[in-house]
Amino acid sequence: MEQIGYLEPLQHEPSTPVTYYLPVGNERVLLNEALGETIQLTFLGEKACRHCGRKIKKTYNNGYCYPCYTNLAENDLCIVKPELCHFHKGTCRDTAFGEKFCMQAHYVYLALSSEVKVGITRKPNALKRWIDQGAVAALPIMEVPSRKIAGELEVHLAQYIKDKTNWRKMLKNDIRDENLIEVRAQIVEKIPEEYHPYLLPINEPYTFNYPHLSVPDKITSLNLDKQAVITAKLMGIKAQYLIFDQGVLNIRKHTGYKVSWHI
């Protein structure tokens, strides 16, 4: 079986375990079925912008050409630093994008991928976000009306709790035994009074598990620019990574790379 086309980020469904698909061009490979198989993944030397499709030598921000990187609202600095949202100043790169993606309900959440971290996400995108981070548990603690407010809260809470995932520990399944409901109780005390109306009632955390045959004890990063042909056995899938017996490949980073996938 062989698929040829441009890579896109892994797609998934929140089943138990998570069901993963690898989009290659117009096709989608069901990855759970490929566990234990030897895969040959070959970079064919071409890259194309995931937005406009132009052929490029180098991708920016996971799959964009340089003009799309500097012009599209989804590549603005305020996407990674939402507290810098400048919509209210009338300078949003794309008002329609801002209204659709930023002026809507967001969660401030706690998630456990390696240790507990605080994060934010659009409410309808929450499950996707948590799986993309390889979280094994997640608990929304607040629901706020915009990305900017969520970002300000995240910056505030990041004084007390991490806001980054240790991706090596996440892939090694080296996870601290922490209870999200207990962490929530501690963190709520740090939230300024004026934001308390946004607090959500306490619910059971969401939990996730990921398809795998074994967990790597050492993490070697694979990179299609350095190694164009990967021949290896697929041992697991977590977050946006394929975990092979010879190393791990971040698929999102390789968005826009033309490849062949052969089992």
Ligand SMILES: [Zn+2]
């Ligand atoms: Zn482009």
